[in-house]
Amino acid sequence: MLCRRFKIANVTTALYRSHRSISEKTLSFTKHGLRESDFAPVIFLHGLFGSKINFSRHSRKIAADLKTETYCLDCRNHGSSPWYNTMYLSELCEDVVNFAKQQNLDKVNLVGHSLGGKQACLVCANKPELVQSAVIVDIFPTNFTSTLLDETCTALLLLDILNLQSRNEASRLLANQIKAESERNFILSNLLQVKGGGWKWRCNLDTISQFTEEIRGYPDNVSVSPTDTLFLYGGESDYMTSERVEKTKELFSSAQFQKVDGAGHIVHLDKPEQFYTALKNFLLTYGAM
Numbered sequence: 001m002l003c004r005r006f007k008i009a010n011v012t013t014a015l016y017r018s019h020r021s022i023s024e025k026t027l028s029f030t031k032h033g034l035r036e037s038d039f040a041p042v043i044f045l046h047g048l049f050g051s052k053i054n055f056s057r058h059s060r061k062i063a064a065d066l067k068t069e070t071y072c073l074d075c076r077n078h079g080s081s082p083w084y085n086t087m088y089l090s091e092l093c094e095d096v097v098n099f100a101k102q103q104n105l106d107k108v109n110l111v112g113h114s115l116g117g118k119q120a121c122l123v124c125a126n127k128p129e130l131v132q133s134a135v136i137v138d139i140f141p142t143n144f145t146s147t148l149l150d151e152t153c154t155a156l157l158l159l160d161i162l163n164l165q166s167r168n169e170a171s172r173l174l175a176n177q178i179k180a181e182s183e184r185n186f187i188l189s190n191l192l193q194v195k196g197g198g199w200k201w202r203c204n205l206d207t208i209s210q211f212t213e214e215i216r217g218y219p220d221n222v223s224v225s226p227t228d229t230l231f232l233y234g235g236e237s238d239y240m241t242s243e244r245v246e247k248t249k250e251l252f253s254s255a256q257f258q259k260v261d262g263a264g265h266i267v268h269l270d271k272p273e274q275f276y277t278a279l280k281n282f283l284l285t286y287g288a289m
Contacts, residue, residue: 026102027095028052028080032070033063038288040107040132042070043096045116047139047266048149048215049187049203051079055111058268058276065280066287073099075116077204084204087211089219093122100130109287111279113137113268115215124225125251133286134229135279138237138265140244141251144216151177153209156187161199167191186266228254228286232278234263234270256282 030052035041042062044055052072059070074081076095084091096119100108109132112120117139124131125141155177164170170191171184178184190202208215229252233240240259248255258278263270 027076027082027099028074029099030056030059030072032060032072033068035067035069037067039066039068039283040109040287040289041068041103041105042066042109042111042283042287043100043105044070044072045096045110045112045119046073046075046078047112047114047116047137048208049078049190050075050113050116051189051202053079054113055268057272058111058279061276062280062283066283071099071103075119077207079202083207085207087207088214089118089122089217092119093126096120096123097127097130106130107132107289109283110134111137112139114139114265118218121225121229121251122219122222124227124229125222128223128225128227131227132289133283134227135282136229136231137275138233138239138263138267140231140239140248141218141222142244142247143218144239146216149212149216150209152187153205153212156201156205157209161191161201164191164199180264182264182266182269186269222251224250225252226254227252228256230256230258230278230282232258232260232267232275234265234267235259235261236264236270237267239265 044059046052046054052074055072059072063070075092076082076084077087108130110120110123114137117136118141120134120136121141124134155174159170159173167188170188171181174184178187191199192202194200231248245257260267260271260274260278268275
């Protein structure tokens, strides 16, 4: 079933697809490399407000260094992937499983940042036979109670993008709400200029803003994952707490933890070389079938 929704203020027209059509259309992705080794293919999952380009550099290097194929996906409601009117974590998990099936991938390594990390955690829990290893970047399989995401979505929805002159102007308008310039620039990469004037959002901001509680959460009663998993976190990020580490150890029996000094939440952008070294070393040890 398709339903059409018009949003006049943001001069966007979006097609929303029901949950049942999820397996009928693949997520948008880029592929690098060919599989010429025993290393399982690697799927990269970006964070909230991100896109498949976020891991492009690292994806190419992993494909070359490990002689395997890599995939960078656009999450539902992001980038060039289909827009849906729901964004449940269970659906995000199913999206990855369906993508692997569509690409005839029997075993994969997963790399997920933030929301993409939760996505990867759920695949490890719900479909452990699919996952060779996983690297979870600056997120943990726990609930987050902060209202920062809700406040950020409100601020973005209040931007008058019809009359916006530039991304720099948008960045200035959001500076009080989103303090870190790197994070503002990351989010504002979703602003696309419309031919003839004005801007539009590349991500489905309406649905994202309606599912902030779901995105902040994590399901109860999930299975313990046996997957070899590295939780790689930024030394300057506030996502890391001892309570979250202990909860993660309960859910991942083979969990490892590694800090990237000087990195904030977006570890792979803040410290790309340190991130890549940690990622490559882990995959060299655990990523082969």
